[in-house]
Amino acid sequence: MSGSRERVLARVRAALADVPRAEEPEDVAVPRGYARAHTPVELVELLVDRLEDYKALTRRVSEADLPEEIAAALARRSVGRVVVPTDLPGEWTSRVDAAVLTDEALDIAALDAADGVLTGCAVVAAETGTIVLDAGPAQGRRALTLVPDYHLCVVRVDQIVPDVPDAVSRLDPSRPLTWISGPSATSDIELDRVEGVHGPRTLEVLIVE
Amino acid sequence: MSGTFLGMPPFPQAAGIATGDAQLRHNLRKATHTIRGRRASVVGELDDWAELRAAGKAIKDRTLRHLDVYLERLEETVTAAGGHVHWAADAAEANAIVTRLVKATGETEVVKVKSMATQEIELNEALAEAGITAYETDLAELIVQLGEDRPSHILVPAIHRNRAEIREIFDRTMSDWGVPAPEDLSDDPRALAEAARVHLREKFLTTRVAVSGANFAVADTGTLVVLESEGNGRMCLTLPETLISVVGIEKLVPTWQDLEVFMQLLPRSSTGERMNPYTSTWTGVTPGDGPREFHLVLLDNGRTDVLADEVGRQSLRCIRCSACLNICPVYERAGGHAYGSVYPGPIGAILTPQLRGTSSELDASLPYASSLCGACYEVCPVAIDIPEVLVHLRGKVTQGKGHAAERAAMGAAGWVLGDEKRLGLAQRAAGRARNLVPRRLPGPGAAWTDTRDIPDIPAESFRDWWAGHEKEKKKGGGR
Incomplete structure (x- = not known):
């Protein structure tokens, strides 16, 4: 269905009559003198600072303690049913008391009835405290981390990059991406920031060192 | 339902009404100053x-x-x-x-x-x-929709509403659209956000x-x-x-x-x-x-009309951040509704007349909804020179049929200012007649003086004073 395709394109071309015919898009120089990274401190320290600023919960844990820490986090929240993607490493839930619902095409009602979701992530930008999920390993489809009210996310240090430019370059845009910077929030009422609206109202991050 | 901007009065009239609303001015001042500070702090980090x-x-x-x-x-x-x-x-x-x-x-x-x-x-x-x-x-859009209101800000469309007004809107209207507000709804932003969550949840899960x-x-x-x-x-x-x-x-x-x-x-x-x-x-x-x-x-x-204008084209760089609204002294006082468009503030003052043309009185008045202080350009993340476009559009408006009285006045001024003798005579005549000048001009000039004060005309022009002063100096041997 083209609708007014030719009409709009013709108008665009007529509007650009002043642009020399020989000019190529690349002839318009884009100065990229901006920084790849901003804050020269240890990345984990920076990430924790940023996440806490967004009122996310954070814990730095060791690889060996991860199953225990996951179980403890879910217990602290009194999570009875936790949703996990199909390819979540089995040992992550090995100590969990809650019922584990693996996402074998769970319907929305089932997701809504769950108390929380446990996932990994793809890339993390420390400077902005941004966790990116790309539906890759241990992450599942987008709805999983959206409908339940509590998101427990495991971040490995090798997934952390300093800032936005490195995060963008590591990501594959053909995958559906969700960038998460803290729990859902709004400032729509008198610009007073309130954490927790439609997305998970609590985000907890376990950083595995 | 007042969901559209059709038939809005021109900016000076609408702004005049808005600036008389003390609650609105309080809400806007609080909000714009808060967000201004936040922006300055995180931009300053980089x-x-x-x-x-x-x-x-x-x-x-x-x-x-x-x-x-x-x-x-x-x-x-x-x-x-x-x-x-x-x-x-x-x-x-x-x-x-x-x-x-x-x-x-x-x-x-x-x-x-x-x-x-x-x-x-x-x-x-x-x-x-x-x-x-x-x-x-979106919470703010929901407030606007339920309140049968119009958006007044790009990022926070309900910026003109305070928590008490929002509580009242939710309490009164949510039941007409779906899940009602809880009976004991307070005006705490947390409670209001929770009411929106509950109200919309079912819609999200089923639509x-x-x-x-x-x-x-x-x-x-x-x-x-x-x-x-x-x-x-x-x-x-x-x-x-x-x-x-x-x-x-x-x-x-x-x-x-x-x-x-x-x-x-x-x-x-x-x-x-x-x-x-x-x-x-x-x-x-x-x-x-x-x-x-x-x-x-x-x-x-x-x-594509905006694109065709080599000066105005830069307006299309806009990424709708609303930093220019938050910094603007005119927006802070007039509010978003006065701009008569979904794009208020400085960016609206250049975007709306280009998108819609300047055939209506409102759209022709928008390029004048600015003091040209340049704060909007300073904060614009894509460096749109808003004052440059405003001045350019003022030129276009005066070339067109809008603001004919102003054009006639400027033409007359050009005739007087272009000749030294004519200027001297005009100034002396004005000085003698100064007590006769009304606060409000008659005829087509009336609209102009509705929003501007006529400056006091001095008894003596600077040129006459200078000539007299030089004479005195020669007589008295100078000071």
Whole structure:
């Protein structure tokens, strides 16, 4: 269905009559003198600072303690049913008391009835405290981390990059991406920031060192 | 319902009414000062802000100067990823396309992500006429929709409402639209956000069609990008079966890498955060994850007119952050409604008259809704020289049929100022007649003096004073 395709394109071309015919898009120089990274401190320290600023919960844990820490986090929240993607490493839930619902095409009602979701992530930008999920390993489809009210996310240090430019370059845009910077929030009422609206109202991050 | 801006009085009149509203001025002052401070703090953190701004400007200039190339590329990449691309020359055409697409699904309800483009084309009203109900899901948009109000800010459309007014709107109207507000609803923002969560939850989980806009569309990859805070965007972009995105043709960026610039510029300029809570990006459709059908409606609706103006073209760099509104002394006092458009503030004062033309009195008055202080240019993350465009548009307005009295007055002034003798005579005549000058000019000058004070005319002109002073000096041997 083209609708007014030719009409709009013709108008665009007529509007650009002043642009020399020989000019190529690349002839318009884009100065990229901006920084790849901003804050020269240890990345984990920076990430924790940023996440806490967004009122996310954070814990730095060791690889060996991860199953225990996951179980403890879910217990602290009194999570009875936790949703996990199909390819979540089995040992992550090995100590969990809650019922584990693996996402074998769970319907929305089932997701809504769950108390929380446990996932990994793809890339993390420390400077902005941004966790990116790309539906890759241990992450599942987008709805999983959206409908339940509590998101427990495991971040490995090798997934952390300093800032936005490195995060963008590591990501594959053909995958559906969700960038998460803290729990859902709004400032729509008198610009007073309130954490927790439609997305998970609590985000907890376990950083595995 | 006052959902449209048709028939609005020109800016000076509307602003005059708004500045008399003490509650509105209080709400606006509080909000704009808060967000100004937040923006300044997170922008100040980045020592390369000037470089990011220069890159953002250049990327948008590259896109705009070769927009036909990038539009065709985007059409190709979106289609290759399983999406459908539609082209709309104007609002009526865009509304017809969206209405047809919704009808084809058999559904009569859609959930909406906050989108300036769909407000601009008044999509909700068009859908309503076709028997389709559109539910706004952004908290501020919900407040505006339930209150049968108009948006007054790009980022925070209900910025003119305080918590007590919002509580009253929720309490009174939520039951008409679905889940009612709790009986003991307080005016605590937390309680109000919770009421919105409960009210919209069922809509999110059951509605099968969503309508969105987009902050960016990446030509090379066919990727659409939506930045948001509440999770209502993710709900609409992920849970329904059909997604329809209405996107202005100026929203394109050439490459995925370009987002590394805008994802730093936009959140810091807009909400004053290092990063907004949620950003979703999608490329066509992904089996088993999100909507099964994706439609992209590319919207012109006056944008090519803006593109054709070599001075005005830079207005299309706008990424709708609203930093210029928050810093503007005129916006802070007049509020957003006075601009009579979904695009208020300094960016609205240049965008609206270019998109709609200046044939109405309101649109012709917008380029004058500024003191030309330049604060908007300073904070603009893509360096739109708003004062330059304002002055350019004032020129166009005075060349056209608008503001004829001002043009006549300037012509007369040119005649007087052009000759030394004429000027001297005019000044002496004015000095003698100064007690006779009314506070308000008669005839066509009346509108001008309604909003301006006539300066006091001194008894003696500077030129006469100087001549006399020099004479005295010679007599008395100087001081």
